[in-house]
Amino acid sequence: MNRNKLFQKLYSVIMAVILLAQLLTPIAQIDANDQVSTNADTVKLIDAKQDDNQQGTLALKIHTKNTGSTTTQAKVKATSNEGLVLKNTDKETTLTDTNNKEVGQYTVKDNQLDVTVNAGVDSDAILKLTFQSSTSNTSGTLKFTLNSQSITSETLQTANSSASTSSSSSSSSAQTSSSSAALTSSASSKTSSVIKSSSSSSSQSAASSQATASSAAKESSTAANKTTKTLAAATTGNDLSKYLPDSSNGTIIDSAEIEFTDQNGKTVDSSAVTADTNIKLNYKWSILKELKDGYQLKAGDYFSFNLPAGIQYKPGTGKLGDYGTYTISSDGKVTFTFNQEVESHDSISGTFNYTSTISSSTTTGEQVITIPTKDGPHETQIVVNPTGGNDIAKAGKLTGETNSKNPTGITWDVTVNTNGKELDNATVTDPMPTSTNGDVPTTLKSTAVYPLTVDLKGNVTATGAPLTAGTDYTVDKNGKVTFIGKYAKTHQAFKIEYTSEIDASKLPDDGGSVNFTNIATLTNNGKDSTGKASVTANYGKLLNKTYDGQDNNGSQKYNWHIEYNYGEKKLPANTSLTDTLSAGQAFSGDPTLKYEDGTQVDASLYKVSYNSDKSKMTITFTNGLDKGVKIAYQSQVTDPIDKNQTISNSVSGGDKTADSGNQTVGQQGLTKSR
The missing domain is CATH 2.60.40.1280 (Immunoglobulin-like)
Structure with missing residues (x-):
């Protein structure tokens, strides 16, 4: 009886624990779900x-x-x-x-x-x-x-794969297969300092129709010592290129295909290749055992070929299926080295795949990837597109300046298509501008067109020889350039250089700054793109007069100078200027004429004349004048000075007049009035 009561109590406790656990479990689950989602x-x-x-x-x-x-x-x-x-x-x-x-x-x-x-x-x-x-x-x-x-x-x-001798972060490896050739897909990417590439190979054999079980046994036994024999034979083999049939064009490559993909493995059109595009080369190769002059393929023989130019090369090694190994050197040379397995077959064949990217030194635009094959060169046309650049851009440069003043012309450089787009019968127009105030026109002197070399980022790295007008482009009297011939449809980038002349006769006599703004327009595939540039030219005055003070030798002489044509206009022959002194003065001696750079003006280029009392001086430039001239001279009072008196001096040239203002002089010298 007591035993039954004991079991009943124990049973009640167990049931209570179970019920409690069932009640607490949802709470624990809810709490966990609240913490992690x-x-x-x-x-x-x-x-x-x-x-x-x-x-x-x-x-x-x-x-x-x-x-x-x-x-x-x-x-x-x-x-x-x-x-x-x-x-x-x-x-x-x-x-x-x-x-x-x-x-x-x-x-x-x-x-x-x-x-x-x-x-x-x-x-x-x-x-x-x-x-x-x-x-x-x-x-x-x-x-x-x-x-x-x-x-x-x-x-x-993988950790046990064969490592490249390069210090790059990537390495090359091989995939082998005893069945027919298989393409191994791989993706690669590149930065400015790290080259990513991969390679793989597979092979197959065509056994002789007379092969027997004993020959198969021989293959099995030789395979056991394959590694040792291959290493020994590598130093004793022959270059197979010497023994290939004439019809093979010196290669064992049967065919080659190229695939282009982006970093996500999606196909990229060959006209849209960039620095980040993966380029996968798929080679198929084959060799007959009996070659030229009865030569038979043997262990240690090798064949070398070069990967195409213009792509990144990654040194590495790998297996050539069952028939040997391959190596890739840093300059893109691939060498197949065959082992004793090739001696057991009448012919061997396989594939070799290499994935890389465009070389960082490759220029943009139209390129050709060429791979030699038995049927001749296999060529793939590609267009390498930069990641930067512009449809059109413009810059201006003043020419003919003297001491950063008085330019005579402007050279406008227009760069076109540095972003590598296709130009289709494109034209560039660039009318020569008038100054922004509308006073000073410029005229076109010459037009030249140059091909540009552009890097993968859209930067110009070189300028080629000028193209030929009439063959590569046409240009009209207004400077409109139309690309023709082989450049009628192209991805080429160009620089168009326009030289222009500033109309000096329209420059302001009072000098100062003159601004020019020029806009060029590229028309391509029905779309207009513009490039704009501005330059500011600074000019000196036509006429300026300055009083330089009294000569201190006690002779009552006074120093003056004239700055004439400091804007460097082209003044006509017999241009003259006249300097007039106020009453009581006369010119003393002849003037000295020097150009702005300090060199003396040849006396044969000008004439000096005076009126009867030498109060008026006229200087005539017989051949005209296109430079600035500084004219220095002296005046002297004609009567003794008993008290202060006022003197002045003015000069005129054409319709311009300049004076130095009134000056007060006395027995002790000269002071400037306020």
């Missing part, structure tokens, strides 16, 4: 790249954004067609942003990343991940997926 928008996938310092590791860049008050989670899946897998993490890893500030945590398990983002976060972050190959492949790509988001890494190298 799942939101795929919290994480944005950006890119995935090989770690610069170590093979078998990669950096997955994401953007984290959590404006809520609790942490959020996102689950990112990783897949690979080449058998690459992420290594699981033993514990939660701290997630830091680019400033090394903690923004969350992440774990890796079974190729899935569980990312937790802290509250109040909005920044980029890097996940350091390690990976390995679950197959014999030593390279491949990883695709990361988060709901509708998807990015694919560049070609990755």
Whole structure:
């Protein structure tokens, strides 16, 4: 009886615990849900790249954004067609942003990343991940997926892959296959200092129809010692180019195809190649065992060819399927070195793939990628587009200046199409301007057109020889340029140089600043684009008179000078100026004439005459004048000065007059009146 009561009490306690647990479980779940929520928008996938310092590791860049008050989670899946897998993490890893500030945590398990983002976060972050190959492949790509988001890494190298001798962050590797040739897809990217490239190869053989089981056994036994024999034969082989049939054009390359993709793997048109475009070269090759002069392919033989010019080269090595190895040197030379496996087949064939980007030294515009094949050169036309540049731009420069004044002309440089667009029967118009106040016109003197070399950023790096008018372009009397001939449809950039003359006869006699603004227009495919530039010219006065003070030798002489034509107008022959003294003065001696630079004016270029009492002096420039002249002279009073008196001096030339104002003189000298 007591035992039954004991069991009943125990049963009641157990049931009470169970009921209590059922009541508390939802509360615990609600509390957990309040602290962590799942939101795929919290994480944005950006890119995935090989770690610069170590093979078998990669950096997955994401953007984290959590404006809520609790942490959020996102689950990112990783897949690979080449058998690459992420290594699981033993514990939660701290997630830091680019400033090394903690923004969350992440774990890796079974190729899935569980990312937790802290509250109040909005920044980029890097996940350091390690990976390995679950197959014999030593390279491949990883695709990361988060709901509708998807990015694919560049070609990755596993920790046990063959490393390039380059110090670059990328390396080359090979993929082998015993079946027919397979293309290995890879993506690459480039910055100004790091070259990213990848290569792969596969091979196949065509066995002789007379092959027997014994020959197969021979192949099996030789394969066991393949590595040792290949290394030994590499130093004793022959250059196969000496033994290739004449019909092969000196190569073993059967065909070559080129693919262009962006960083997301999408196809790019060959006319839209940029510095970031991936260029994948797909080669197919084959060799007959019996070659020229009865030569038979053997272990150690090799064949070399060059990758196309104009792309980035990444040194590296890899396997050539079952038949040897390849090397890529820093100058783009590829060498296939064959092993003893080639001796067991009547012919061998395979593929070789290389992915890279445009060389940083490549210029923009129309280019040709050329690959020699047995059928002749395989040419692919591409257009390399800069990331900067303009439809049209303009600059002006004053010419003929003296001491930064009095320019005689303006050179206008118009640069066209530095952004690499297609020009289709394009024209450029550039009417020569009149000064902004409408007083001083300019006239066109000459027009010249030059081809420009433009780098990948749209900067002009060189100017070519001038093009030929009538063949490459036409120009009318107003300077309208029309591109013709091979430039009627082109991606070429140009500089058009217009030289013009400033009408000096219209310059202001009082000198000062004169502004010119010029607008050029490019018309292309029905669209007008304009470039504008301005220059400011400074000019001296036509006529200016200055009193320089008394001569201190006690002879009552006074010093004066005239600045004439300091605007450097082109004055006609027999241009003259007349200087008149006030009553009681006469000119003393002859004037001295010097140009602005201080050199003496030849006496044969001017004449000096006086009236009867030498109170008026006339200077005539018999051949005209186009420079500024300083005329220095003296005057002297004609009667003794018993008390203060006023003197003056004025000069006129054409319709301009200048004077030095009234001056008061006395027995003790000269003072200037106020």
